[in-house]
Structure formats: C-alpha cells, structure tokens
Amino acid sequence: MTHNCIHWFRKGLRLHDNPALIAAMRDCKQLYPVFILDPWYPNNTKIGINRWRFLIGALKDLDCSLRELNSRLFVVRGKPDEVLPELFNKWKITRLTFEVDTEPHSLQRDEEVLKLARDHGVEVIQKISHTLYNLERIIDENHGKAPLTYVRFQTVLKGVGPPKRPVPPPTLGNMKGVSTPCTDKHEEKYGIPTLDELGQDPQLACPEVYPGGEQEALKRLDEYMDKQAWVCSFEKPQTSPNALSPSTTVLSPYIRFGCLSARTFWWRLSAVYQGKKHSQPPVSLHGQLLWREFFYTAALGVPNFNKMEGNPVCVQVDWDNNPDHLAAWREARTGFPFIDAIMTQLRQEGWIHHLARHAVACFLTRGDLWVSWEEGQKVFEELLLDADWALNAGNWQWLSASAFFHQYYRVYSPIAFGKKTDKHGDYIKKYLPLLKKFPEQYIYEPWKAPRSVQEQAGCIVGKDYPRPIVEHEVISKKNIQRMKAAYAKRSPQTDESPAKEKGKKHKGESIKDMLTKKKKKSA
DNA sequence: GGCAAGTTGGCCGG
DNA sequence: CCGGCCAACTTGCC
Secondary structure (H helix, E strand, C coil): CCCEEEEEEECCCCCCCCCCHHHHHHHHHEEEEEECCCCCCHHHCCHHHHHHHHHHHHHCCCCCCCCCCCCEEEEEEECCCHHHHHHHHHHCCCEEEEEECCCCHHHHHHHHHHHHHHHHHCCEEEECCCCCCHHHHHHHCCCCCCCHHHHHHHHHHHHCCCCCCCCCCCCCCCCCCCCCCCCHHHHHHHHHCCCCCCCCCEEEEECCCCCCHHHHHHHHHHHHHHHHHHHHHHHHHHHHCCCCCCCCCCCCHHHCCCCCHHHHHHCCCHHHHHHCCCCCCCCCCHHHHHHHHHHHHCCCCCCCCCCCCCCCCCCCCCCCCHHHHHHHHHHHCCCHHHHHHHHHHHHCCCCCCHHHHHHHHHHHHHHHCEHHHHHHHHHHHHHCCCCHHHHHHHHHHHCCCCCCCCCCCCCCCCHHHHHCCCCCCHHHHCCCHHHHHCCHHHHHCCCHHHHHHHHHHHCCCCECCCCCCHHHHHHHHHHHHHHHHHHHHHCCCHHCCCCHHHHHHCCCCCCCHHHHHHHHCCC
C-alpha cells in the first residue's frame, strides 16, 4: 500500500537524524511536510523577537533543504487539533509521522491528535530523536522514578548503554516515487511567516548574532569538532562567563529547536575522543548532553516541574512579591554592572554563558532580590534562544537551591564572581557602554567612585546609571537565614523526632566525631 | 561516613 | 603576594 503522508515538524527542524521523516517517505506517494504555527500558543508563554527570528530562520532553511528533495514546507496557521483533521480530509492522508516530544503540554496535545488520527483512519508513526535515550526507559530502570542526582543518572545509564546512532539524512533516493503537490498559491497559503505576521516590529530587532537553521547548526558543529584538542580538554566550569566572544559552543539554541540532533553531536564527539585522553562527564561536552538528558528525564518524571507548588522535589520558599525588583532585574537596571551587562547581552543576543545564568539567577532569587525562580524562568523563556522547558525549569530550581542543589550558603557575589575571569571589566564595557570610561578599579562597583571620578567618566551614579538596588553583603546574609528557615520547615520529621539522630550517634561515636564536634563548638 | 560541575572571604604559612 | 585550608552548611545516594 502507498500512503499520503504528513510529516509534522514541531521540534526536530532538520533533515539529518530524523527517523520519523524517513518513515514518512517509506511507501509514500504524496508527502506533506508540515509545520503548525499556533497563534494561541504565546498565550501562556511570551516569546521574544529573537526567538521568533530564530524560528523563522530555521523554517526557511528547512524549506530550502526540502526543495532540494523536490518537496516543500507547508506552514499551516491554527491549532493542531483543529488544523490536522482538515488536512487529513483535504489531502486524503493515511499516515502521520512526528518526533516524540515529552513536554507535558506536548504529550497532552499529541494524545488528542492520536485520537483524531484514529477517527480518520490515519496511521501514526512516532520516533524518538529529540533526546539521546527513551526517557521512559530510564525512569523504568530507576524503579519508576526520575534520578535526582547526576551520579545516580549515570549509574542508570550504565545499564542502558550508549545512545543510538543517528539516522542518515534523506536523499533523492528516499524520494523516489514520492511527490509533494504544490500550487501557485503556496507562498500565500503556506509561506513562512514574517516578524510582522507574528506581531513583532522588525525595527526593534537587534543585529542577529545566532541565525537559526540546520545548515548553520551543522556548520557550527563542524567548526568546533575541528578543534580536537579543545574538545578533548573541555571542562564547562573552567570556561568564562564573561568572555567577549562565547567560551562555549553556543550549539544549545540549535539543539533546542532540533536544528542539530543531540545524537549526532554525541557521536561526533565520540569520534573526536576516540583513542585520545579526554575530559569526562559531568564537565565534558558529552557531560553537557547528559545534563540535558538528566533534566529532560526529571521534567518527565516530576509533576508540576515548572512550578514550586505541587512540585514534590522543590523546596517551598516564601518568595517576595516584588514587581519593582523583578522589573529592575529584567530591564538591566539593578545598579550592579556585572548583572546588568549579562541581562543586556541576554536581551540583545538571546544567549548568555551558563555561569552568567548562574550569577543572574542567584541574584534574582536566593542571593539578593528574593523573587521567585518562576519569575526568572518566564524571563528566560522569553529571551533565551535555547529556552527549553525542562532545562529552564530544572536549572532555575538548581540555582535557587530549590531542588538538585542544596548548598544555599554558596552565594555568587555580583562583584567578585565576574572579576575572576574579567579583571578589567571589558565585558561590562561592551554591554554597558555608558560605563566605558570608568577606571578599572570601580567598574564592578561604580557607586564607590568619588564624585569627581564619576564626572570624569561622564556617568553619575543615581542619575545616569542606577545606584545598587540592594546592599549585597547585608541582604545575602539575611537571605541565607531565610533559606535555612525554608529548609527547616521542609522536613517536619526531624523536628518531631530529634531522638532519631541522637540515637544513631549514641553508640558509634568515634574519637574523630568528638574532635569534629569540639572543633565546631570552639569556632 | 563521604562525596557531589560551577562561592566567598578570612586566615595562615611560605 | 600567593596558594591552600576553613567555615558558613544541605540533601540524596553509595
């Protein structure tokens, strides 16, 4: 039997390692590659202009590549559960293929679509290619629960083996006997949207630093895989958050939209590592892909993963409702140049280094402003090209010491942290040119500069650039105590039965224990 | 009991 | 002046 097929692109905006697309081409007469632009989607999540532009780039590139296979991309406007049944009838569809997406709202949407397909007699083929592994399998192997530590995650993976190899991209051979019926009105009806159509003002766009698309992704991948020594010695915590050009690969936006397959990246790294000494997870580049997998698994296994309430792994904290603090942070006017420079880079370029995310996330939440991580999550969702539901929620919980990471007394200093990798403040001067003329000595703390120095620099603190929004040394100490209180509330069983702990120590108290205790007391 | 990607700032010894 | 150690201090897992 030959089929009329829709391949539904959602994430996975690529031809390489796309098993669902290959499946669509098998025994196929007419192929319709579809992307559904859901105008209602932005209702619950705000998407910034840079993210829209990246998506447009990725769609254009996809359409280009499909043309080379004598096909085209159909961008369809509407809600999937309304649009797909129409298309099933109109195109006499017998088969629907797509890539598995494990985000909760996607799972719900796809459940609905499966029902509709069944009603229309449409066969559905789903393939896993967005993640390295079948995440359900990982949860099964861990006795039905998502692993909560990276070490545990790695232990589970040892039993599962390496990820599958990527599937080669389709060729004209795959398209033998397959056609994509297009009319003259294709552009008009199924064309790729413009920023205008998406309600974005192109005039407001900053210069594009990271163009979207599979070709761009593969070019970038090649460029980095050529640097073999760099790849083999890569250790994420050693890279700089405030380098003038990125100290890491910036492949994350491409992986987020599926312009680059994580499995392709994984096996390209394996090829570079082959026979050489190389860094290891969690800090290596393989380790980065595993962190992604780790948070994807947690996001699938933990209910309400993007919220504090109803999230069983998340510490419940009495965050302040402070719109002024939140706005200052979002709009890069906290008065801390390091923080404001990072937030400026985020808004302009759509990407900031992982450790820069640490600095601003800690500052917004447990470090200084005591604003809920959910608010920060929303801002990142809007502005980050690589904003990914699972990673965004997981990392915000990590940084706010709400889950995964618990050493809340480790607070990043908005002054000291940046200095370690950028003594002269060049990064600050790049993104906050207003402060360009401040002497090095004051670049991280311009409010400490004498009036005459501020005048000389042409920038008066309190007038041209804000005074610091909080006193970091004071507020961060207070906040540590607030975190301590939140943690204490968390486990009432230790409150009720302190005897348990005493009982445990009673018998086996060693000399070393006693020494440690004494030391602590005297300190 | 010890260890875990990603702190800071103070103190001590060289 | 620099590197190293320590305290501040938690949970999950081995």
